[in-house]
Amino acid sequence: MDTNVTTDSLEYGVLTKDLNLWYGKFQALKSVSMSVKKGQITSLIGPSGCGKTTLLRCFNRINERFSYVRTAGEIVILGKNIYDSDVSLIELRKNVGMVFQRPNPLPISVYENVVFGLKVHTPRKQLKKSVLDETVEKSLNEVGLWDDLKDRLKTKATSLQLEQQQKLCIARLLPLKPDIILMDEPCSALDVEGTHAIEELMFTLRNKYTIIIVTHNMSQARRASDECVFMLLGELIEHSRTEELFINPKNPKTAEYIEGRYG
Secondary structure: OOOOOOOOHHHEEEEEEEEEEEEOOEEEEEEEEEEEEOOOEEEEEOOOOOOHHHHHHHOOOHHHHOOOEEEEEEEEEOOEEOOOOOOOHHHHHHHEEEEOOOOOOOOOEHHHHHHHHHHHHOOHHHOOHHHHHHHHHHHHHHOOOHHHHOOOOOOEHHHOOHHHHHHHHHHHHHHHOOOEEEEEOOOOOOOHHHHHHHHHHHHHHOOOOEEEEEOOOHHHHHHHOOEEEEEEOOEEEEEEEHHHHHHOOOOHHHHHHHOOOOO
C-alpha cells in the first residue's frame, strides 16, 4: 500500500494524509493516506458503505454541504492543502470536476450545457460567440459527441440517450480546464454498450486528466483502471497497480472481496 505523501506533489494529482471524516458521531473515513498519480485512472473499490464515495467527495469538498460533516487531516491537490483557510471552493470545484451516477444534464440545449460553466465563471465581455462556438466544438469532439450532435446543438440535452447525456456531462466540465475528474459510478445507469462507450472515453481522457472513479463493478475496475484502491469499513486496505491487486493481493481482506466472499 502506497502511503508516502511526502513525495514531490508534481507527480501526483491527489495526496491524502491521515484523512478522517465523521457524519455526526459516525466515523466514515479512518486515517486514509494515499497518493493518486497524475494522468491515470484510479478506481476506488469495496463493499457498500465502505467509504469510497465519501472519500471521492472529499476531493472537491462536496461533503461539506452538510453541517454535520466534520473532517481532519490533509488533502493536497496541486501542492495545496484544500482545507487551508484561503482555498476558494469555487476555484477548487473548477479544478476538480465531478460526474455523478445518473446523468444530470441541465434542461437546456446541448450548446448551453457545454458553455454553462464558462459563462458562470467568465466576464461576459470576454465571451464572444466565436469563442463559445469553438469551445462547444472542442469539448464535444473530446468526448466523441461532435459528429452525432453538431447538427443538434439546439436540442434539449435531457432528450438525448443516457450514454450521450453522460458524455455531455463530462463535456460540460472541460471548458473549465479541470486537472481532476471524479466519477461516482458513472456507468450505473447505462447498458453494456453505454458502459463500454464511457470506459473508452475514460481511456482517451486519462493522459490529459487525472481520473478517479468509484465502481462496484469488479470487471470494470479491472478493465478500466491503472491502479485500484480497496476500502473496507472506512479504511484504506490496499492500493496498488490494478493487475497486481487482482492477481496477487497483499491483504487477505482484499482477496476475500475480489473472490466474492462478501460485499
